[in-house]
Amino acid sequence: MPHGSDKLHVLVAGGGVAALEAMVALRKLAGELVDVELVSPDTDFFYRPLSVAEPFGLGQVLRFDLASLARGCGARHSLGSLVAVRAEDKRIWTSRNASFPYDALLIAIGARPREAIPGALTFRGEADVRLVTGLLSDLERGLVRRVVFALPGGVTWPLPLYELALLTADHLAREGNTEAQLAFVTPESAPLALLGTEASETVAERLAERDVNLVTDTYPHAFVHGELRVVPDQSIAADVVVSLPRLRGVPLAGVPQDDDYFVRVDAFSRVPGAEEVYAAGDITTFPVKQGGLAAQQADVAAAVIAAAAGAEVSPEPFEPVLRGLVLSSSPLFLRTKLGGGHGEVSSADTEALWWPAAKIAARYLSPYLAERAGLAYQTPGGRASLL
């Protein structure tokens, strides 16, 4: 083992949801049997889901210092961007040609957002809060009247766009603005179809109650001269179009990847063909890119690594359960078991369907962050904590 230690040296590339969930899970599951080191290019972790709430004054993007999050968990953080893995030597290389050894490597470097609808306002998270603030101000001043929320094909986690539409509608109602017209255009056959029938019906009701015109089975692809071009062939008039990005992976030398640079994993988060290499989160080929699922994959990897380190843990394969918390006038909790049959096991409720009732449902990370941010969880059935 590197460093002449008898602990298993776990190197985690990344400093986001999957990386941090694995870090906390490893501490809980393997304790002193492992030595955990995070390597990522940023000094901070941003709690991205709250970027949707910030323009409406309903929350603030929280920022956590990565070095201190790592220290609090007996781990450490080093700066670096993973570019290559040499599994035969158990070493990684970063963009600055630094090299780090490992006994087990977890790749959790997320994905890259790319504009999907040219001409639209693409909302990627914290960096785009001011674009939505600007849109609200233009609506208030009557400079903008028709806003279309357009979901591009290939976006697998559409929930933030539904939140932006619902929160904008709530905001306009509070302002007494009856002039503005909102529409939601989606390739889905029903809103948030991924989360099952009950979730779809509840979200469709919320859109209808707020006079948001819902257009399904339609692929928006460009916003040009006041017209949103869609397939089937027609266009929808708009002053502003709000959209989400498509995601792409990151090229890595020495790691098997698909054509979009996503990393293949098996049900135990292992990268086939690369011994002691694991991957979790948006960088994997798993088709739904969502924080709760990233955390579940990270938990599987952490259990397999903890068992390898000698902890008494029986790793279970990844069985994805999708949990979505929609922020609007009252929070809406949605849950479904992926692959369990469309709609058959879906639930929608205004009371918490999981606990801690966080935006990103992460078993180990949610309580850890809430404690660090000084937020006390309320009892189940109480108000949702956004963390």
Ligand SMILES: Cc1cc2nc3c(=O)[nH]c(=O)nc-3n(C[C@H](O)[C@H](O)[C@H](O)COP(=O)(O)OP(=O)(O)OC[C@H]3O[C@@H](n4cnc5c(N)ncnc54)[C@H](O)[C@@H]3O)c2cc1C
């Ligand atoms: C607006 C918005 C709202 C969302 N709301 C929700 C929600 O309510 N609930 C939910 O579950 N999900 C939500 N998501 C999705 C969720 O944010 C992602 O699925 C989740 O963050 C993925 O976790 P990850 O660890 O794979 O990647 P990330 O959280 O993106 O973390 C990637 C990390 O890797 C680091 N990194 C990048 N490149 C390298 C490299 N080469 N080497 C080393 N480190 C690297 C980055 O600095 C970062 O620290 C939302 C996303 C958006 C954009």
